[in-house]
Amino acid sequence: MLTKRTFAALAGAAIFALVAGTASAQNVTLRSTDIHPDGYPTIEAVKHMSKLLEERSKGRIKINVFHSAQLGQEKDTIEQTRFGVIDMNRINMAPFNNLIPATNVPSLPFIFRSVAHMRTVMDGPIGDALLKEFEKHDLIGLAFYDSGSRSFYNSKRAINTPADMKGLKIRVQQSDMFVSLVSALGANATPMNFGEVYSGLQTGVIDGAENNWPSYESTKHYEVSKFYSLTEHSLSPEVLVMSKKSFDKFNAEDKALIKAAAKESVAKMRELWDAREKASEAKVKAGGAVVNAVEKQPFIDAMKPVYDKFVTDAKLKEMVAAIQAVK
Numbered sequence: 001m002l003t004k005r006t007f008a009a010l011a012g013a014a015i016f017a018l019v020a021g022t023a024s025a026q027n028v029t030l031r032s033t034d035i036h037p038d039g040y041p042t043i044e045a046v047k048h049m050s051k052l053l054e055e056r057s058k059g060r061i062k063i064n065v066f067h068s069a070q071l072g073q074e075k076d077t078i079e080q081t082r083f084g085v086i087d088m089n090r091i092n093m094a095p096f097n098n099l100i101p102a103t104n105v106p107s108l109p110f111i112f113r114s115v116a117h118m119r120t121v122m123d124g125p126i127g128d129a130l131l132k133e134f135e136k137h138d139l140i141g142l143a144f145y146d147s148g149s150r151s152f153y154n155s156k157r158a159i160n161t162p163a164d165m166k167g168l169k170i171r172v173q174q175s176d177m178f179v180s181l182v183s184a185l186g187a188n189a190t191p192m193n194f195g196e197v198y199s200g201l202q203t204g205v206i207d208g209a210e211n212n213w214p215s216y217e218s219t220k221h222y223e224v225s226k227f228y229s230l231t232e233h234s235l236s237p238e239v240l241v242m243s244k245k246s247f248d249k250f251n252a253e254d255k256a257l258i259k260a261a262a263k264e265s266v267a268k269m270r271e272l273w274d275a276r277e278k279a280s281e282a283k284v285k286a287g288g289a290v291v292n293a294v295e296k297q298p299f300i301d302a303m304k305p306v307y308d309k310f311v312t313d314a315k316l317k318e319m320v321a322a323i324q325a326v327k
């Protein structure tokens with residue numbers, strides 16, 4: 001029979017083991033944040049990851065996905081994730097651009113030739129090196145998700161050439177690189193939270209923004225900003241990160257389980273993403289969006305100042321060259 005004293009000693013040992021990171025976690029529900037609504041591919045991908053984790057840990061570890069910015073807008077959730085207030089964050093690379101210089105690289109305009117090129121790069125050693133960059137900032141980079149390609153939309157006119165951008169007030173993510181990208185096209189960049197863009201467009205505080213098909217659709221921005229011009233200027237991926245504080249509470253086996261489940265959710269995300277892109281495109285077109293194709297070369301040519309400003313040191317230059325060299 002366990003005496004009171006043995007029990008106390010055992011409990012003490014268990015606590016110590018947990019602190020030392022050797023015991024298996026018991027009944028842990030990680031809190032993950034996302035600004036997108038329920039059903040969006042990023043949300044469903046993290047739910048899928050949770051399912052894998054729950055199965056493999058025999059119910060010990062799962063994830064509760066807080067959608068629709070219930071835990072805050074992206075910029076604010078970065079700090080909370082670093083502090084361990086939020087355990088996991090599915091977020092775009094762009095809000096990390098100012099904090100982690102290397103994250104500018106996959107967000108750069110026209111850095112990827114195609115979605116296939118982006119996937120090969122992010123799945124390979126360059127993607128792994130980028131995930132590692134987060135560790136210096138109290139975060140564990142778990143996986144990259146697709147974000148399709150971002151194009152400009154606005155309420156004034158179709159964009160065919162960079163000259164058509166002149167003077168437009170365009171919302172961007174909170175990233176100096178995106179400010180510079182929009183400025184290089186002669187438009188006025190306004191960094192703003194994602195959740196404020198609809199009213200910004202409606203009230204005329206901004207004339208337009210830029211995003212992929214699913215975000216243009218899910219936010220209903222197409223209702224108040226109908227010209228969608230296929231500049232496809234950035235494929236800035238999504239990233240799934242975990243608070244290092246939360247991660248370090250797990251032992252080595254559980255850490256491996258978490259990392260593997262995250263990586264395996266990528267295939268699921270891509271499957272959902274490809275379907276959602278098509279569905280969103282059809283929905284916005286049916287909803288009155290006026291879509292036009294764009295000749296990209298003049299936009300590519302206008303981006304030199306952005307590269308000059310953000311690809312500064314040898315490490316970043318090497319990364320850009322390495323991406324371009326990937327077939």
Ligand code: BDP
Pocket residue numbers: 035074090091092147173193194210211212215238
């Ligand atoms: C969406 C991304 C989201 C971004 C948002 C934005 O999925 O993470 O931050 O764009 O433009 O495509 O703020």
